[in-house]
Amino acid sequence: MRVMSQMAMVMNLDKCIGCHTCSVTCKQAWTNRAGTEYVWFNNVETRPGLGYPRTYEDQEEWQGGWVRKPNGRIALRAGGRLKKLLTIFSNPKLPSIQDYYEPWTYDYETLLSSPQTDTFPVARPKSLISGKDMNVEWSANWDDDLGGSHEHAARDVMLRGIEDKVKLEFEQTFMFYLPRICEHCLNPSCAASCPSGAIYKREEDGIVLVDQDRCRGWRMCVSGCPYKKIYFNHKTGKAEKCTFCYPRIEVGIPTVCAETCVGRLRYIGLVLYDADKVLEAASIEDEHDLYDAQRACFLDPEDPDVQRAAEAAGIPADWIEAARKSPVWALINRYEVALPLHPEYRTMPMVWYIPPLSPVVDVIRDTGEDAEERGNLFAAIDALRIPVEYLANLFTAGDPEPVTRVLKKLAAMRSYMRDINLGREPDESIPAAVGMSGEDMYEMFRLLAIAKYDERY
Amino acid sequence: MTDLENQLQKALIGGRRFFTKAEVSDDLRTLHKHGGRQGDVFYRDRWSHDKVVRSTHGVNCTGSCSWKVYVKDGIITWEAQQTDYPSAGPDRPEYEPRGCPRGAAFSWYTYSPTRVRYPYVRGVLLDLFRAAKQQYGDPVVAWGSIVQDEEKARAYKKARGKGGLVRASWDEVAEIVAAAHVYTVKRWGPDRIAGFSPIPAMSPVSYASGSRFLELIGAPMLSFYDWYADLPNASPQMFGDQTDVPESGDWWDAGYLIMWGSNVPMTRTPDAHWMTEARYRGQKVVAVAPDYAENVKFADEWVTTAPGTDGALAMAMGHVVLKEFFVEKNVAFFNDYNKQYTDLPHLICLERTADGVYRPGKYLVAGDLDHPEGGAENAMWKPAVIDAGTGEVRIPQGAIGHRFGDEGLGKWNLELGDIDPALTMYDGVRESVEVELPRFDEPDGKVRHHRRGVPVARVGDRLVTTVLDLMLAQYGVPRDGLPGEWPTGYDDPAGPSTPAWQATHTGVPAAQVERLAREWAQNAIDTEGRGMILMGAGVNHWFHSDQIYRAMLVLTTITGCQGRNGGGWAHYVGQEKIRPIMGFQHMAFALDWHRPPRHMNQTAYWYVNTSQYRYDTFTADDLDSGTGVFAGKSVMDLLAQSVRLGWSPSYPTFDRSSLQLADDAEAAGMEAPAYVASELKAGNLRFAVEDPEHEDNHPRILSLWRSNLLGSSAKGNEYFLRHLLGTDSAATAVEAPPEMRPKDVVWADKAAEGRLDLLTTLDFRMTSSTIFSDVVLPAATWYEKHDLSTTDMHPFIHSFNPAIAPPWQTKSDWDTWKVIAKKFSELAVDHLGTRKDVVAKPLWHDTAEAMATEHGVVKDWKLGPDHPDGCDPVPGxxxxxxxxxxxxxxxxxxxxxxxxxxxxxxxxxxxxxxxxxxxxxxxxxxxxxxxxxxxxxxxxxxxxxxxxxxxxxxxxxxxxxxxxxxxxxxxxxxxxxxxxxxxxxxxxxxxxxxxxxxxxxxxxxxPEWSGSESGGRRYAPFTINIERKKPFHTLTGRQQFYVDHDWFIGMGEMLPVYRPPLNMTALFGEAPIGEQNELGVSVRYLTPHNKWSIHSEYQDNLFMLSLSRGGQSVWVSDRDAAKVGIKDNDWIEMVNRNGVVAARAIVSHRMPEGTVYMHHAQDRLIDVPLTERDGKRGGIHNSLTRILMKPNHLVGGYAQLAYFFNYIGPIGNNRDEVTMIRRRTAKVEY
Structure with missing residues (x-):
């Protein structure tokens, strides 16, 4: 056992209102400068949708992350090939600026400085790349709220294979939001892609950083990251990425995106894991097993053996204590409601998500049945507007079973709590039906709903 | 993997081992490194800052979020939310962190190229002024010489909006503005000047800066809440309260939550978490929305109503609740509540019409009766009930008649004592009669009638029934033995208000409505009233919004949910609680120096002063219910009547200067009230509203601060440009034909153009208002001044503080108005001195003046004392x-x-x-x-x-x-x-x-508010009324479903009734929705709130533009887009009689067919091309709208229907409009 500690995040998508405050506060703090105009360390995507940069999840196209070879070992999907070395100066597997978006501004000055004319003055868009007039045709969040859905959402990579389940028709509409930062993976393919050794994982907290002095601007990391969360600063010629706000984390303040999240859906916490197990877990054969395999790498901070090993590994006592109190640990392993984003990339991502509930579809509605009715409680999960298959493509490599399990827990919690809310006797059969005790369910409720500042971070 | 590749990989990746001190894993996967404190010093530098200052964002957003503003090297760098709100309680979520992406992007403005850094004046005007001053020396005389000269005046007015702003010094602009004010007070009177600054709660000191100056000189402040159509007139009608709503922390307490036309994540971003979190307590959440709005994602059910039909949905839910919980069952919880806190048991007299049927009439009051209380003080203001036990007529305490006068002392309360008010006269049916009830559910919106029986009792020679009995008839809930036309069941679609009937209007399945209604009522019983409806602009911005709301408020009220934590209505649009309202009012309106203030309803102000009434072919006749109450009258006539009866304010008031009037009264040796009354009666004096095109009656000066009138709230924007400003306009509507013109108002041959002599705007950024202004003053931003902030969304007061001093030549609003006031006072020495000013003020709510109109019977002095409907003019x-x-x-x-x-x-x-x-x-x-x-x-x-x-x-x-x-x-x-x-x-x-x-x-x-926060509880409205039996400020002192004023009865709106959206085809000749022609396809045109702005603020902010579409856009359904070949991001043009919009399309399947959304207040300054039709700059969202006033919003002088600022009045509704939309074919040019 080799105990290491990792700073990790869980986002509860069931609470995300898609407001993008996280994106703006992050951008204002970190990437509001020349060379990073198009860069959003934190972005929020409407799903179904193309994401940022467009179709980043299409690894056939972008070749990010790891693949498991027939010999059972993992290799960089884009790396290890002769071709890659030969093309090091013109890496072909990079999103173009158009795939992100061409940043622009406006000639705002005209509004004040316009001489007297025949019509009312207007500020026109100007490219921040070329300085010329431009037509705005794509932005950092173009398909927000299903905008242009037939052209964009329809090409969502995650819809492949479930086209029969998702119709982009008014009556069947669904959407949800996916806020994304760097995953600070346990098995980061960006780092493995870097020819300069400039990307490293901080030993004490697992934050993945680009050493700005060492980076030579090869951009192999951009290709290597399947989440496309490393960006190229075209002014400095170096790669930049989400730093998990280490200058804040180091002094005990949560990340900007988490503290400013008005949905109160972000949790930050320390997770202890066994570094010796990571490669094996990332190499497991069946993609559906990756979720459990990654969880198996995590170490129970209540386990005295783990505590001893952590101490031996030089992890300070207060960090071990922090791991015990970690909401991230609780959501991932105790309540088992958080899931990794794209485990099939085999990077062992460390920003996890609680999948969203959604309104029931019309078929239930029209019959006049009450989804709150206990008998309908779990049947309603199958009738939610967001197809479980779609969520499974995001969080469990396509396995609907863990997603269904989480959604049932959330639904059960609501049902269980309603009795308590109304001053009735709680029905212990409800938590039991999802394999939880009443106490655990109540504690989970407190963490998800009351979610005080000190308990989120 | 080949060996060669393996070796290369090792060379590439494994090579790291030799160049770094960090630890590379054996499998070469990953590199661990301790620290990073040297390599990444860049980010640590970036994070460092010198200080953090508490501030917030003002105006027009209910957030009232406290922010941390970061400053480094004297420069504002960024902002993030404060997290230090006092706790909402140990067992519930907290208010931290409040904020949204708009607020988070605010600091961009500080140094942005759209920042107004110096004072500006339109060049043409500045040249004229400098020349005139050179000539005359005196700035007041100089100003007069320009505005009196038709040619000169036209020259600078025509240039408005078209560039040519030049810098001037503060001294010079202050002199121009002050001279114009002095001149106007002297020449026309102070009520020809007006100021507009919206919603003070989020910066009351800044609001008070200009308002205090203007009220001191006698100039009216224009209202905002009614003008924005955010005022729910149903609230004064039902509660006698402007609006009072729960803080968002109280959503947590609800057992059942309906979000109805209120898109919480978008419009209440910092509060939305209370809703998402309350679901985890087992709260059921329902979203009612025509599109798949952001909030739908969180609901258990999505109820997809057709836009504007929500009243029908609410009526049908009411039908089910009334039938199952009032007729089929007796629920003590509901009965007890309604007996004490609502007018359901109150007696209504039935009036027999000429053809022998009955119509609902007036409340039976003590003064009508031979009753011990019949001769008591204010007896005409004390409605009656019948005691269920004794059958006697009784007068409960708590009516408005007990609120004023000596006899009511200690009796104005809701204690019933030994009275047990009978909710119904249905008692095995002693006697019943058929009443004629109006219905408006045909597509033309015109009245039809049907007859339904109600049980009655006889009081003397009067036939009376209860409000509940009438309500059951109105809702079509049958009871055995009652005559008339009744629905056969829930599945009967023929008549109001069954579930099947509503389905034909709303498109919502009847079964869903039945179930929701049942769940709603059962939840109220199970939780003792913890059912809440969040309602907003989606249902409130309609012409008939008061009726939509009344139908919804029936649901929250008859089920005992009002006045409860976790229950009742939660109206969230424009409602902004100036918590320290008393201190604010007295300071902002200078009530410490002069009373009364001049307060004006802005909707009526612009209906008149932008000549929009001249295009109004929607006569009052269209609105009456076959009673002839408005026979032959236009809405303008009714406004004039409302003004002369003292119901509505009106400034400019008279066709004579109010200073002159004071002098004239003195010269005549009379007191002003008597003089004015006699002059009016003699016809020597007229109200300005009766001749609005005459130059004597024009408003002359308008000042805007904290406001973007012309880019945001100006309904009928193109009429503003033409008639108020005298510049280019895209309206093509024709004026009303002679038979549809007002009768009591002078019809000038030609409408005035360019009424305003001076438009001044204080702002820190360029807007549609600054570009049209004659003078633009550079304002400090919200991070550069001190102020207060409160909201009804949370119970805290916090502050603005300057993170930096106002940069360049900017000044805070407070300091700017001080500069103007100082200059004004100096110039006044020669020109004004001390003057007496005759102020006409409407009959006020919450005073005894509200008891002016007994029984709500309208008497018009204009008809003379001898006319049956006439009287003498008696001031007050x-x-x-x-x-x-x-x-x-x-x-x-x-x-x-x-x-x-x-x-x-x-x-x-x-x-x-x-x-x-x-x-x-x-x-x-x-x-x-x-x-x-x-x-x-x-x-x-x-x-x-x-x-x-x-x-x-x-x-x-x-x-x-x-x-x-x-x-x-x-x-x-x-x-x-x-x-x-x-x-x-x-x-x-x-x-x-x-x-x-x-x-x-x-x-x-x-006592400024109706809810209790004592002991740290969450704020919910009316908890003091319910728990402490303090009456509501209504006629009955109860929550009032029934309104018996003549105009309400005349319009068939005594009780909630379904009125569909206005039929713009029938009224104005617009193409019916769905019709296609050369202009594209006709669609319902809605202007909901924008995700990327707070009204017009932030829509020009580069961060918001980068996260959205980069300019004006319109959401259209994929189905409509397909009809006319529109693809996503295509340039489109929208045209109707009011104007033209040039924008881009966002095509999406989340939009319902037949409706487009143009998110409001996108302004016209960002990437708006010239239009295909006119070759002129495309319009704003309000270029397609026009003011339409609903007559019963003009009622005054009658209990809760009495004027107060922003409390009651005609609303600037904007949701009933339609437009054509098509793909642009011409080249896009600017």
Whole structure:
């Protein structure tokens, strides 16, 4: 056992209102400068949708992350090939600026400085790349709220294979939001892609950083990251990425995106894991097993053996204590409601998500049945507007079973709590039906709903 | 993998081992490194900062979020939310962190290229002024020489909006603005000047800057809440309250939550988490929305109503609740509540019509009866019930008749004593009659009638029934033995208001409605009233919004949910609680110096002064219910009537200067009220509204601050440009033909163009208002000044503080208006001196003036005393109150910056509660210092924004426990119930400005509001009314479903009734929805709130533009887009009679067919091309709208239907409009 500690995040998508405050506060703090105009360390995507940069999840196209070879070992999907070395100066597997978006501004000055004319003055868009007039045709969040859905959402990579389940028709509409930062993976393919050794994982907290002095601007990391969360600063010629706000984390303040999240859906916490197990877990054969395999790498901070090993590994006592109190640990392993984003990339991502509930579809509605009715409680999960298959493509490599399990827990919690809310006797059969005790369910409720500042971070 | 590749990989990746001290894993996967504190010093530098300052964002957003503003090297760098709100309680979520992406992007403005850094004047005007001043020397004379010269005036007015702004010095602009004001006061009178600054809650000191100056000179402030169509007239109608709603923390308490036309994640971003979190308590959440709005994602069910049909949905839910829980079952919880707190048991007289049927008529009141109380004081203002036990007619306490006068002392309360009011006269049916009830559910919106029986009792020769009995008939809930046309069941689609009937209007399945209604009522029983409806612009911005709301409020009220934590209505659009309302009102409107103030309803103001009435072919006849109440009248006629009867305010008031009028009265040796009445009666004096195109009656000066009227709220934008400003306009509507024109109002051959002589805007950024302004003054931003902030969404007061001093030549609003006031006072020495000013004021709510119109029977003095519907003009009774105010115009600056003597002399009055504030004024003398010399000699200073903030906090109950307790003691005398204990826990608490700088401070329970926060509970409205039996401010003192004013009865709106969206085809000849022609396809045109802006603020912010589509856009359904070949991001053009919009399309399947959304207030300054039709700059969202007023919003002088600022009045509704939309084919040019 080799105990290491990792700073990790869980986002509860069931609470995300898609407001993008996280994106703006992050951008204002970190990437509001020349060379990073198009860069959003934190972005929020409407799903179904193309994401940022467009179709980043299409690894056939972008070749990010790891693949498991027939010999059972993992290799960089884009790396290890002769071709890659030969093309090091013109890496072909990079999103173009158009795939992100061409940043622009406006000639705002005209509004004040316009001489007297025949019509009312207007500020026109100007490219921040070329300085010329431009037509705005794509932005950092173009398909927000299903905008242009037939052209964009329809090409969502995650819809492949479930086209029969998702119709982009008014009556069947669904959407949800996916806020994304760097995953600070346990098995980061960006780092493995870097020819300069400039990307490293901080030993004490697992934050993945680009050493700005060492980076030579090869951009192999951009290709290597399947989440496309490393960006190229075209002014400095170096790669930049989400730093998990280490200058804040180091002094005990949560990340900007988490503290400013008005949905109160972000949790930050320390997770202890066994570094010796990571490669094996990332190499497991069946993609559906990756979720459990990654969880198996995590170490129970209540386990005295783990505590001893952590101490031996030089992890300070207060960090071990922090791991015990970690909401991230609780959501991932105790309540088992958080899931990794794209485990099939085999990077062992460390920003996890609680999948969203959604309104029931019309078929239930029209019959006049009450989804709150206990008998309908779990049947309603199958009738939610967001197809479980779609969520499974995001969080469990396509396995609907863990997603269904989480959604049932959330639904059960609501049902269980309603009795308590109304001053009735709680029905212990409800938590039991999802394999939880009443106490655990109540504690989970407190963490998800009351979610005080000190308990989120 | 080949060996070669393996080796290369090792060379590439494994090579790291030799170049780094960090640890590379054996499998070469990953590199661990301890620290990073050297390599990434860049990010640590980036994070470092010098200080963090608490501030917030003002105006037009209910968030009132406290922010941390980061400053480094004297430069504002970024902002993030504060997280230090006092706890909402150990067992519930907290208010941290409040904020949204718009607010988070605010600091961009500080140094942005759209920042107004210096004062600007339109070049043409500046040249004219400089030349005139050169010629005349005196700036006032110089101004006069320009505006009196038709050619010169036209020259600068025509140039409005078309560039050519040039820099000028502060001295020079202050002189121009002050000279224009002095000239206008002198030549036309002070009520020809007006100011508009919206929603003070989120920066009351900044609001008060201009309003205090303007009220001191006698200029009216224009309202905002009604103008925005955010005022739900249903609230004054039903509750006698402007609006009072729960804080968002109270959503947590609800057992059932319906979000109805309120897109919480978008429009209440910082509050939305309370909803998402409350679901985890087992709260059921329902979203009612025509599109898949952001909030739908969180609901258990999505109810997809057709736009504007929500009234039908609410009526059908009411039908089910009434049938199952009032007729089939007897629910004690509901019955008890309604007997005590609503008018359901009150008696309504049935009036027999000529053809022998009955119509619902007036409340039976004590004064109608041979009854022990028949001769008591205010007997005509005390409605009656029948006791269920004895069958006797009884007069419950608590009506408006008990609120005023000596006899009511100690009796104005809701205790029923030994009365058990009968909810119904249905008692095995003693007797019943058929009543004729109106219905408006045909597509043309015109009235039809049907007859339904109600059980009746006889009181003397009167036939009476209860409000509940009428409601059951109105809702079509049958009872055995009653005659008339009744639905056969829920599945009968023929008549109102069955579930099947609503389905034909809303498209919502009947079964869903039945179930939701049942769940709603059952939840109310299970939770004792913890069912809540969040309602918003989606249902409130319609022409008939009051009816939509009344139908919804039936649901929250008959089920006993009002006045509960976790229950009742939660109206969230434009409602903004100025928590320290009392201190605010007295300071902002200079009530410490002069009373009464001039307050104007803005909708009516612009309906008249932008000549929109001339295009109104929607006659009042269209709105009556076959009663002939408005026969032959236009809406303009009704407005004129409302003004002359003292119901509505109207400025400019008379066709004579109000200063002149005072002189004339003196010359005639008469008191002003008598003089005005006699002159009116003789026809020598007329109301300005009766001849609005005449130059004597024009408004001349408008000042905007904290406001973007022309880019945001100006319904009928193109009419503003033409008739108010005299510049280019895209409206093509033709004026009303002679038979549709007003009768009592002069019809000029040609409408005036360019009425305004001066438009001044204070702003920190360029907007559609600044580009049209003659003078643009550079304002400090919200991070550059002191102010206060409150909201009804949370219970805290917090502050604005300057992170940096105002840069360049910018000034705070407070300092700017001081500069103008000073210059004005100087120029007034030669031109004005001290003058008397005749102020006409409407009959006010919460005063005895509201008892002017017995039984709501309209008597018009214009008809003369001999006419059956006529009377004499009596100021304060049958016409406005006439008051005389003496104004020393040379002392305006001194008065503005000191607290006047009236507070100590006559005290303060807010919502009918009187306060003695001598103690508070003395404290302010000590705290703020004392003025020496001038008009304010010996008075407390209010020179600075902080001093003004402290004055407001000391003079309000929510922030001064002493005053709160004093107010409750005053009320205790009137109600005879215990109240003062509500504030006693904080009697010694005084919130100061310094306190608000440290952290947000929770407020104190005060009679200024209707809810109790005592003991740290969450705020919910009307909890004091329900728990302490304090009456509502209505006629009956109860929550009132029935309104018996003549105009309401005439319009068939005594009770909630379904009125569909206006039929724009029938009224204005627009193409019916769905029709296609060369202009594209006709669609319903809605302008909901924008995700990327707060009204027009932020829509020009580069961050918001980068996260959205980069310019004006319109959401259209994929189905409509396909019809006319529109693809996503295509340029489109929208045209109707009011104007043209050029924008881009966002095509999405989340939009319903037949409806487009143009998110409102995108302004016209960002990437808007010339239109295909006109070759002129494309319009804003309001280029396609026009003001339409609903007559019963003009009613006044009658109990809760009496005027107060932003409390009641015609609304600037905008949702009933339609437009053509098509793909642009011409080249896009700018």
């Amino acid at each position: 009774k049958t016409m406005p109150v006439i008051a005389v105010v003496e104004r020393d115009y040379t002392q305006v600056y001194e008065k503005m910056t000191s607290i006047g003597p009236l507070l100590e002399k006559v005290g303060m009055l807010t919502k009918g509660v009187a306060y003695d504030v001598a103690r508070e004024v003395d404290i302010l003398r000590t705290r703020n210092g004392v003025v020496h010399g001038g008009a304010g000699d010996g008075q407390p200073k209010v020179e600075t924004d902080v001093q003004m903030a402290d004055a407001m906090l000391h003079l309000a109950g929510v922030s001064n426990g002493h005053l709160a307790t004093q107010g409750f003691r005053f009320l205790e005398k009137r109600t005879g119930t215990r109240l003062a204990d509500l504030a006693a826990e904080h009697e010694g608490k005084q919130i100061t400005f310094a306190d608000t700088q440290v952290a947000p401070v929770p407020v104190i329970t005060s």
